[in-house]
Amino acid sequence: MSLDATVNAGFIKAFRNYSSRVHQWAAPLDETQFWSKPFPYGNSFGHLILHLTGNLNYYIGAQIAQTGYVRHRDMEFTDPNPPSKAEALARFDATIEMVVATVEKQTAEDWAAPYQATGMPEGASRFDAVMQCAAHIFHHQGQMIYLQREWTK
Secondary structure, three states: HHHHHHHHHHHHHHHHHHHHHHHHHHHOOOOOHHOOOOOOOOHHHHHHHHHHHHHHHHHHHHHHHHHOOOHHHHHHHHHHHHHHHHHHHHHHHHHHHHHHHHHHHHHHHHHOOOEEEOOOOOOOOOOHHHHHHHHHHHHHHHHHHHHHHHHHH
């Protein structure tokens, strides 16, 4: 297997695995728990889903797949009328599938292509951007586990 095929397969496996885990941790939460914070600080599980959906749609969708997505980052955390739990998770799933489709198309030359976006270090490549997005999901999954355990104890 070529290096680019190995990279593609690794990212695809990781993003699908992250999605599966998010559903596992969200499953026991009811609608109120999904959108509420059990502590006076931090975010709700649902707002973390909106944030990750926005992050992936911006950094991979808009910047690599050229989807035209326009991000409203502040609303990811403060939307007073968020979608239902089911709708938020469905949007996250659709975003993961967009990421997978985009990653599948990357060649060795694509991975090395320069990448520029707000919040990304100068001199980054597409590989750097997708790696950072994967790490970002992993980071927030720790928060999701903590929220789910707090609500279900």
